[in-house]
Amino acid sequence: MSVLLDISKMDMVFPTPKGPFTALKGVDLKIKKGEFVSLIGHSGCGKSTVLNVVAGLYQATTGGVVLNGKEVNEPGPERAVVFQNHSLLPWLTAYENVELAVSQVFGKEKSKAETKEWIEHNLQLVHMDHAMHKRPDEISGGMKQRVGIARALAMQPDVLLMDEPFGALDALTRAHMQDSLMEIQNELNNTVIMITHDVDEAVLLSDRIVMMTNGPAATIGEILDVKLERPRHRLALAEDPEYNRLRSEVLKFLYEKQRKVEPINKAVKVVQETTEDAA
Amino acid sequence: MSTATSLVKKIEESIEIPSFAQALIMKSVQLVGIPLAGILVFMLLWSTAAQNIDTSLGKFPGPTAVWEQFGNLYNEHVTSREKESAFYERQEIRNAKRVEADPDYVPKVRAYTGKETFLDQIVTSLVTVMSGFLAAAIIAIPLGIAVGLNKTLNTAVNPIIQIFKPVSPLAWLPLVTMVVSALYVTPDPTIPKAFLNSMITVTLCCLWPMVINTSVGVASIDSDLVNVSRVLRLPAIKHVQKIVLPASIPMIFTGMRLSLGIAWMVLIAAEMLAQNPGLGKFVWDEFQNGSSDSLSRIMAAVVVIGFIGFLLDRVMLQVQRFVSWDKASAAR
Ligand SMILES: Nc1ncnc2c1ncn2[C@@H]1O[C@H](COP(=O)(O)OP(=O)(O)O)[C@@H](O)[C@H]1O
Numbered sequence: 001m002s003v004l005l006d007i008s009k010m011d012m013v014f015p016t017p018k019g020p021f022t023a024l025k026g027v028d029l030k031i032k033k034g035e036f037v038s039l040i041g042h043s044g045c046g047k048s049t050v051l052n053v054v055a056g057l058y059q060a061t062t063g064g065v066v067l068n069g070k071e072v073n074e075p076g077p078e079r080a081v082v083f084q085n086h087s088l089l090p091w092l093t094a095y096e097n098v099e100l101a102v103s104q105v106f107g108k109e110k111s112k113a114e115t116k117e118w119i120e121h122n123l124q125l126v127h128m129d130h131a132m133h134k135r136p137d138e139i140s141g142g143m144k145q146r147v148g149i150a151r152a153l154a155m156q157p158d159v160l161l162m163d164e165p166f167g168a169l170d171a172l173t174r175a176h177m178q179d180s181l182m183e184i185q186n187e188l189n190n191t192v193i194m195i196t197h198d199v200d201e202a203v204l205l206s207d208r209i210v211m212m213t214n215g216p217a218a219t220i221g222e223i224l225d226v227k228l229e230r231p232r233h234r235l236a237l238a239e240d241p242e243y244n245r246l247r248s249e250v251l252k253f254l255y256e257k258q259r260k261v262e263p264i265n266k267a268v269k270v271v272q273e274t275t276e277d278a279a
Numbered sequence: 280m281s282t283a284t285s286l287v288k289k290i291e292e293s294i295e296i297p298s299f300a301q302a303l304i305m306k307s308v309q310l311v312g313i314p315l316a317g318i319l320v321f322m323l324l325w326s327t328a329a330q331n332i333d334t335s336l337g338k339f340p341g342p343t344a345v346w347e348q349f350g351n352l353y354n355e356h357v358t359s360r361e362k363e364s365a366f367y368e369r370q371e372i373r374n375a376k377r378v379e380a381d382p383d384y385v386p387k388v389r390a391y392t393g394k395e396t397f398l399d400q401i402v403t404s405l406v407t408v409m410s411g412f413l414a415a416a417i418i419a420i421p422l423g424i425a426v427g428l429n430k431t432l433n434t435a436v437n438p439i440i441q442i443f444k445p446v447s448p449l450a451w452l453p454l455v456t457m458v459v460s461a462l463y464v465t466p467d468p469t470i471p472k473a474f475l476n477s478m479i480t481v482t483l484c485c486l487w488p489m490v491i492n493t494s495v496g497v498a499s500i501d502s503d504l505v506n507v508s509r510v511l512r513l514p515a516i517k518h519v520q521k522i523v524l525p526a527s528i529p530m531i532f533t534g535m536r537l538s539l540g541i542a543w544m545v546l547i548a549a550e551m552l553a554q555n556p557g558l559g560k561f562v563w564d565e566f567q568n569g570s571s572d573s574l575s576r577i578m579a580a581v582v583v584i585g586f587i588g589f590l591l592d593r594v595m596l597q598v599q600r601f602v603s604w605d606k607a608s609a610a611r
């Protein structure tokens with residue numbers, strides 16, 4: 001299969017009050033159509049920055065992103081984003097939230113009846129058809145995230161970008177959501193980039209796991225191919241030797257090769273510096 | 280001993296009030312009883328203080344004197360209305376007679392020119408304050424949205440807002456008066472100048488809180504929601520309509536409530552000076568009048584002014600409850 005999304009030599013330098021801060025340096029990644037790629041790395045390494053550049057919300061300082069042979073330089077619905085905090089419009093119902101996206105993306109292409117059907121279909125896909133007409137403050141965190149996913153799917157994106165979509169959910173809800181996502185993926189076979197900090201989630205869902213080094217000047221450390229049979233079942237996989245090997249590979253990368261400097265030391269250092277300043 | 284305790288228990292059971300009724304009583308005491316007690320204490324303090332203040336117009340009015348004035352003011356209104364209808368009746372009869380005598384006669388209808396009653400003045404004040412406030416809202420909310428969306432515009436406009444915000448209505452009024460007399464020249468003004476003067480002064484004073492609150496509300500929209508709009512490539516107008524406006528409704532209403540409060544305060548001062556026939560003019564006329572009733576009539580006006588100010592805020596809150604999706608911010 002051909003390359004759908006090509007991230008090449010991407011650098012990201014943020015101007016900060018203390019001078020330029022190089023968040024990313026030389027990120028290179030090619031993603032094929034229908035592939036499910038997860039980005040994993042320690043907090044603050046630059047995962048969201050990569051995703052935001054792909055989404056077009058940030059502009060890379062050098063290098064860039066090519067989707068379907070076209071350079072990405074602004075956001076657009078062909079790169080739908082599922083944000084960590086659902087980001088549903090609180091004054092609209094689940095249905096209306098999806099409707100805003102559908103009417104904007106398809107506009108006059110779809111008739112009124114088709115639009116309605118398409119919205120309902122996508123809400124059904126995430127098992128939210130029973131609470132279509134509820135507003136975000138009337139449904140649980142997991143349900144909000146489901147609606148957020150439905151909204152993104154309804155745009156029929158070329159790539160689905162998800163920034164820690166289940167990060168704010170409790171473990172049980174998260175497991176449900178992962179199962180739902182696999183089920184949807186089985187049906188639609190979307191191209192997905194998902195950020196996660198959950199090792200099990202990465203192995204369970206991905207075709208490839210992209211592991212990022214710590215920042216500043218973070219880049220891709222290693223890429224792990226996950227060749228587990230689909231459909232995958234979390235219980236069966238728990239005893240699968242290949243699953244456990246992949247899992248420990250990721251853990252090794254995160255906790256041996258890219259051990260994060262203890263933040264406590266940092267805090268002590270800051271305190272020392274300030275006391276020195278005072279003196 | 281044991282029989283005695285069981286007897287007590289039985290009596291207790293038989294007179295036990297159901298707990299929900301108990302809760303209801305507690306709640307009504309809290310909601311009605313305590314404020315009522317507060318008002319009573321205030322009345323007591325007021326009447327004792329009033330008895331000890333002697334002015335050139337007699338003793339300072341206590342609650343009873345003010346209460347009597349309410350009755351008087353209402354009766355004056357009723358009498359004036361009776362006079363008015365009698366005037367029109369007489370005019371009609373006169374005209375009918377003249378038409379009868381001379382069929383070519385075109386009857387003249389003259390308007391009744393009696394003094395405005397207290398109730399008329401309340402109505403004028405309400406109309407003036409609402410016109411001034413609405414004019415301000417029509418300017419301030421779009422301006423606030425533009426300022427909130429555009430950082431450059433914000434930097435440009437902010438110093439102007441900060442400088443004009445604390446200006447007293449008394450400073451604006453002479454300027455407004457001169458400008459209105461210069462620009463509004465019609466032989467037969469349907470809208471009286473005094474009304475325009477007070478209305479524009481109100482507008483100038485209550486513009487700023489709405490601009491500031493709207494722009495802060497717009498500028499502090501959750502960046503995720505803005506990103507949703509960017510991903511969907513919503514056109515600018517749709518972005519404002521679908522995202523910006525609903526998201527900043529709570530802050531817009533905070534600004535509107537602040538502004539309406541200011542508008543009402545400013546109005547009384549403006550009417551005093553502009554001689555717009557409203558509550559401010561009523562207070563001023565009574566002060567100039569200097570009769571023995573004047574102070575109690577002014578005090579009655581003070582109570583009415585306060586009460587209307589309170590009602591305006593409540594009405595605004597109800598409108599907010601009706602319009603806003605954010606019921607939590609509309610609870611206060
Ligand atoms: N808009 C920005 N301006 C300045 N620095 C930023 C900005 N966005 C992110 N950063 C910095 O870039 C680094 C990577 O951030 P991010 O991509 O959010 O990390 P992650 O998502 O992996 O937790 C962090 O050090 C962060 O402070």
Ligand SMILES: [Mg+2]
Pocket residue numbers: 047048049163
């Ligand atoms: Mg992040």
